[in-house]
Amino acid sequence: MAHIPNTLLQQTAALRQAIRNKEHTGPTSGLATGAMQGNVVILPAEYANEFLMFCQNNPVPCPLIGVSAVGDFRMPMLGEDIDMRHDIPEYYVYRNGEMVESRSDIEDLWQEDMVAFVLGCSFSFENALSQAGLTPRNIEQDVNVSMFETNIPTKPAGRFHGNTVVTMRPYVPKDAIRAIQITTRFPKAHGAPLHFGDPATIGIKDLNKPEFGDPVTIKDGEVPVFWACGVTPQLAIRNAKPPICITHAPGKMLVTDILDTDLAIM
Incomplete structure (x- = not known):
C-alpha cells in the first residue's frame, strides 16, 4: 500500500x-478526503464465522477490508491507533436483532x-467523483447520503440473510x-452501481423518504443512481438475532x- 501523506x-x-x-x-462524508472509510459490525465470536461467510457471499454490499482478532478492539491493519470502542461518531446497539x-x-x-x-464504504469513492467534477449531492448539500432498502436479495449464510441496502x-x-x-x-467501496433509473424496479417507493440518511434534491433531467451500501448487514442482523451486535450509525x-x-x- 502507498504511504499515506503526513498531512492526511x-x-x-x-x-x-x-x-x-x-x-x-x-456524518463523516466529505471528511479526511482521500482516506478510506469503513462500515462496522461487531459480533460475538459465535456468530463471526457465519457473518464472515455472509460477507464472502455478498462482496458488493459487504466488501471486507479488516477483521480484528477475537477480543481485540484494535485494527492495526487499518491504523495504528484505532480503537473500535471509541472511534465511530455514533454506534447502534442491537439485542436479539432489535436496535435498542x-x-x-x-x-x-x-x-x-x-x-x-x-x-468498505462508498464515501471512499466520493473523493474520486468530486475530483472528476461529479461532487455528490449529499456533499453539496452537507447532509447524510440517502439510503434505501431494496427488493434485491442477498445470498444467505447461516442465520444471516436479508435484502440489499443502497445509497443514491x-x-x-x-x-x-x-x-x-x-x-x-x-x-472494495462497493464498485459500480447496482441500478439507475426507475427506483420502483428495485422496490423503492419514494426517493424523498429514505430508510436511512437524508433526502437530497433531484433536479430536472437527473436520474437516481444506486450503489450497494454497507448498511446491508444491519438488515441481516435483524434476521440473525444475535444476543448483541454493535454497528455504526448509517x-x-x-x-x-x-x-x-x-x-x-487503476
Whole structure:
C-alpha cells in the first residue's frame, strides 16, 4: 500500500480524536478526503464465522477490508491507533436483532469474545467523483447520503440473510455514465452501481423518504443512481438475532489510515 501523506495522517488522527472526545458526532462524508472509510459490525465470536461467510457471499454490499482478532478492539491493519470502542461518531446497539439504543462509545459493552469487521464504504469513492467534477449531492448539500432498502436479495449464510441496502446519488445521464466508470475502479467501496433509473424496479417507493440518511434534491433531467451500501448487514442482523451486535450509525463511519486509492483498480 502507498504511504499515506503526513498531512492526511494528521487529519485522520485529528478526526478520530475529535470523535473520541465526542466533539464530532455527525456524518463523516466529505471528511479526511482521500482516506478510506469503513462500515462496522461487531459480533460475538459465535456468530463471526457465519457473518464472515455472509460477507464472502455478498462482496458488493459487504466488501471486507479488516477483521480484528477475537477480543481485540484494535485494527492495526487499518491504523495504528484505532480503537473500535471509541472511534465511530455514533454506534447502534442491537439485542436479539432489535436496535435498542445508540451511543457515542461502547467501552462498557465490549466483551472478550467480540470480533470487529470493517467493510468498505462508498464515501471512499466520493473523493474520486468530486475530483472528476461529479461532487455528490449529499456533499453539496452537507447532509447524510440517502439510503434505501431494496427488493434485491442477498445470498444467505447461516442465520444471516436479508435484502440489499443502497445509497443514491443523482446525476444527469452523461454524468451518470462517467460516475459508473469511476466507481467501477473501487470494488472494495462497493464498485459500480447496482441500478439507475426507475427506483420502483428495485422496490423503492419514494426517493424523498429514505430508510436511512437524508433526502437530497433531484433536479430536472437527473436520474437516481444506486450503489450497494454497507448498511446491508444491519438488515441481516435483524434476521440473525444475535444476543448483541454493535454497528455504526448509517453515514457515521470509521475513518482509517488507508488511502482510498489503495483499494482501487487503476
